[in-house]
Amino acid sequence: MAARAAEAAGDGGNALGAFLRARRELVRPEDAGIPVRGLRRVPGLRREEVAMLAGVSAQYYLRLEQGRDRNPSVQVLEALAGVLQLDAESTGYLMELGRPRTRRRATRPAERVPAGTLTLLDTLNVPAFVVNRYRDVLAANPLAVALSPLMAPGTNRLIALFTDPQAAVYHPDWEQNTAGVVAQLRAEVGTETDDARFQALVGELSLKSERFRRLWARHDVRRGGSDTGVIHHPQVGDLDLRREKYAVVGADGLLLVVYHADPGTDSAERLALLASLTADGQRTGPR
Known part of the structure; x- marks a missing residue:
């Protein structure tokens, strides 16, 4: 299990090959125009079928999956994207995997939430x-903590979403939610x-959550943006909320995440009630 988690975390040192293999296994032969006769031993397309449809030799495609050729041409990548039925985001991700790797800087600057952003919260x-x-929460306002301890x-x-039992309680759309965040992490x-x-x-999540392992192995890619979700709150009930993400300028990789409800809805009233309860608790609670 530990070895499998380590391989999942680093894709076995062959990210391009792992991506091609995972996406190949998700394409049904009939959707690629290949007639199915008899029992097939592998899910999805065979390597030689992908190679034929992409117009490359089976030996060359095998080298790509095995990591023995990691810099295919743009034309080859575009052909593979078409065969694997990738959307625009996944195609862009494939293009990134196929580019020559540059040396990544060894360290990142210390993560500090700017004072202005803390004031805004x-x-x-x-x-x-x-x-x-990495989805570490660095700062939050009291209403966010009141909405969910996660x-x-x-x-x-x-880690909380995949391992904390409260996550499935607070998120009735947990299945959809988990699939989305894994695809966003990939991107x-x-x-x-x-x-x-x-x-x-990724190693910790792979060890602790079977669902994460399955989702990570799919190699889905999706950029996160404005979306909606339901949070079940034990005091005020279900809230159908919009979730917005904003890059924090001057802070590499930090995101400000904001939840809000459409005006005039039941969820807006419930969120206002939660805000009132939170403010009352701050006024009467210990200083």
């Missing part, structure tokens, strides 16, 4: 928090899979 009347690229500073959102980390912190995070 305190003044916002909606739940908001700041995370780094938004408290010091929490890793990914945001990109080709920097040799990042030690990233490897440790």
Whole structure:
């Protein structure tokens, strides 16, 4: 199990090959125009079928999957993207994997939430928090913590989502939510899979969560943006909220995440009630 987790974290040192193999296994032969006769021993397309459809030799495609040729031409990558039925985001990700790797800087600057962003958190009347690229919560306003304890500073959102029993309670759309965040992690980390912190995070999640292992093995890629989700709160009930993400200028990789409800909806009323309860608790609680 530990070996499998380590391989998942670093894709076995062959990110391009791992991606091609995973996406190949997700394409049904009939969707690629290949008639199915009898029992097939492998899920999805065979290597030789991908090679034929992409117009390359089977030996060359095998070298790509095995990591013996890691810099294919743009034309080959575009052909493979078409065969594997990749969307625009996944195609862009494939292009990044196929480019010559440059030396990654050994260290990153210390992560500090700018003072202005901390002030903004305190003044916002909606739940908001700041995370780094690994989903560590670095700062949060009281309303965010009141909305969900999984938004408290010091929490890793990914680990909590996959391992904390409260996550499935607070997120009725947990299945969809988990699939989305894994695809976003793939997109945001990109080709920097040799990042030690990233490897440790993926390794820990792979050991602790079977669902994470399955989702990570799919190699789905999706950029995160504005979306909606439901949070079940034990005091005020279900809230259908929008989630926005904003890059913190001058802080590499930090995101400000804001939850809000459409005006005039039941969720807006419930969020206002939660804000009132949170403010009352701050006034009457210990100083």
